[in-house]
Amino acid sequence: MGILENSYKTIENTFQPLVDFLEKNKENEKYKNKYKGITTLLSPVQYKPDILFLGINPGPGAYREQNKDQNTNITPLKMLGKDEEHFFKLDWFKRNTSRGRVTNGKWESYEWFQRDKPINNIFPARMIDILYNFYEYKYPDMIVHNDKVPMWAQEVEDKIVVTN
Numbered sequence: 001m002g003i004l005e006n007s008y009k010t011i012e013n014t015f016q017p018l019v020d021f022l023e024k025n026k027e028n029e030k031y032k033n034k035y036k037g038i039t040t041l042l043s044p045v046q047y048k049p050d051i052l053f054l055g056i057n058p059g060p061g062a063y064r065e066q067n068k069d070q071n072t073n074i075t076p077l078k079m080l081g082k083d084e085e086h087f088f089k090l091d092w093f094k095r096n097t098s099r100g101r102v103t104n105g106k107w108e109s110y111e112w113f114q115r116d117k118p119i120n121n122i123f124p125a126r127m128i129d130i131l132y133n134f135y136e137y138k139y140p141d142m143i144v145h146n147d148k149v150p151m152w153a154q155e156v157e158d159k160i161v162v163t164n
Contacts, residue, residue: 008045009080019077026075036063037075042162043090045080050159051134053127061123091124093157098125113153116146131156 022035039062042053062076091097096109100120110117112128119125135152136142144150 004045004047005080008041012040012079019079023075023077026073032073035075036060037077039076039078039164041078041080042164043160046159046161049161051131051156051161053160053162055164061121090157090160090162092127093153097121098123098128111149113149114146127162 019038022031022038025031026035037060062078063074066072066074066076093112095111098112098119098121099110099114099117101108101118112124115129115132131152132144132150135150135156136144139152142151
């Protein structure tokens with residue numbers, strides 16, 4: 001880890017005792033239906049990002065994903081030092097993350113920029129809409145195509161930090 005990641009890890013270490021307590025007691029009836037894991041970052045750590053989303057609360061989506069089709073209580077720990085592969089890329093821009101549907105019993109997935117397609121995950125869809133609005137303001141002459149990656153996509157992926 002670099003200096004920036006180590007600084008972020010120092011912040012996480014301040015609440016590590018709470019995380020340890022919740023993980024140790026996650027089967028306790030008092031916490032079982034309330035504690036669904038910890039996510040501190042949803043993107044790579046970057047110095048002076050152009051866009052910083054603070055206080056994003058993604059809800060229990062990662063918890064549901066890890067426990068689907070099972071009777072388990074796996075609580076995701078998306079923290080530096082716990083789940084480092086998680087921080088390589090913001091997952092809002094993956095196919096199927098925000099757009100998709102079941103048609104005739106089969107799953108159809110769509111690209112994140114196909115905003116005319118059905119939403120399957122409202123959280124990244126809303127964040128993507130915010131980014132579209134920002135860039136439409138920044139580039140008022142920009143033409144938006146629902147079938148093409150917008151010109152700002154690579155720019156934003158490399159200049160955005162999402163933290164909880």
